[in-house]
Amino acid sequence: MRRMDPAQLPTLMAFESVARQQSFTRAAAQTGVSASALSQSIRLLEAQLGIRLFNRTTRRVALTEAGVRFLERVRPALSMLETAFDVLDEMRDQPSGILRINLPRIANEMLVLPHLGEFKQLYPQITLELALDDGLSEIVGEGFDAGIRLGEMLARDMVAIPLSGQMRIAVAGSPEYFTRHAPPTVPDDLMRHDCLRYRFTTSGGIYRWEFVSPAEPSRVFEVDPPGGFVTNDIRTMVRAAEQGAGLVHVFEGYVGEQLADGRLVRVLDDWSPTFDGFCLYTSSRAQMPLKLRVLIDFLRSKRQR
The missing domain is CATH 3.40.190.290 (D-Maltodextrin-Binding Protein; domain 2)
Known part of the structure; x- marks a missing residue:
């Protein structure tokens, strides 16, 4: 059985980012390293594993079959590590970290944008990343903490928390x-x-x-x-x-x-x-990070006004 080298953790995080963004350029912007350095890290990982993880063209980066299977196991592990840090934040009672939310433009303009300044003042240690998307995104597979959509549009296996009235x-x-x-x-x-x-x-x-x-x-x-x-x-x-x-x-x-x-x-x-009004939806209430809970409470408090 191959044992993981702890030094590979940053490379695994880079691999997950490239897979989610389907682009070295976008992943580089997110991780704060150059696209060339990111590409070299992925090539080194592929050499260490002895298998190609991505198919690359001048226009597109896509996972190979091996890459898809590898990502299925890497992503939950990285999520567990992030949750571990969230638990420490909760013990300090200081919500922090990156909070990624996928939502349509109309929900952003009606629910979030009018109160964004106040939220940032209340929780300066949270980096709120809003992905405006009028389509239907698979939040877990695309690396989001939660999404916002109309209640009637949500899959039944999602946990939906109402943010607005009818x-x-x-x-x-x-x-x-x-x-x-x-x-x-x-x-x-x-x-x-x-x-x-x-x-x-x-x-x-x-x-x-x-x-x-x-x-x-x-x-x-x-x-x-x-x-x-x-x-x-x-x-x-x-x-x-x-x-x-x-x-x-x-x-x-x-x-x-x-x-x-x-x-x-x-x-x-x-x-x-x-x-039915807008709902915030996520895959599970279990171990919901504090940074997400405070956003939910904040947006629901605006509903009462």
Whole structure:
């Protein structure tokens, strides 16, 4: 049986970083060493193990079959070491270390960004790394401590912790837009409007607008309205609506200021559905590090305000 040389630990950490980033350049930026030094470390590890771990091209770095199997065993071991340091932090009652969170842009803008300065003042020893991702990421395999998504989008095997209450949809357009178009009174009227559409990052499909009937609030139905503008960025979509480019279908909390000051005017209010709010999700509550627990408590405290 091959025994591990303790001096190989930094190289194993470098291997895990390259595998997660699928790039020597990005992994080098994360670990603070040059890409050439990182590449040399991996080549030395491969020579010591007597097997290739990565296939390299000018554009891509991918694990070999041996690399995949090696990573499956290395990653849990490194995670256990990180947890050991987290335990010491808890004994000192000083949350610290790198906290990696994967979340969509809308969750960042609604839940995190407004309070980021306060969180950093409260916990200066935590390095908070936010990966803005509108797709669905596998948080464990990609090295994140947790993710934030809508409750309805989470896999059943994930531990979900609510961060917000239920969220209602708003359909809105600018006052200037409604000088040119009569406001819709039922969802079918949208077929005569210019609607701003959202394209999903993961599937590539375009979101079909969801509504409920005032007569049957429990029945959700979809409308696929026409529109001459499509984007995968909600902020861009809302800005386009403010400029009179069309109607937008978003969470009312995201456009609260625009609705309050009149930049946007709401329509189809009686037909607007309510959805489960955002949840922070992780693979397990067991041995949850203090740095993650304090972030959860902090974000949940903002929900109460």
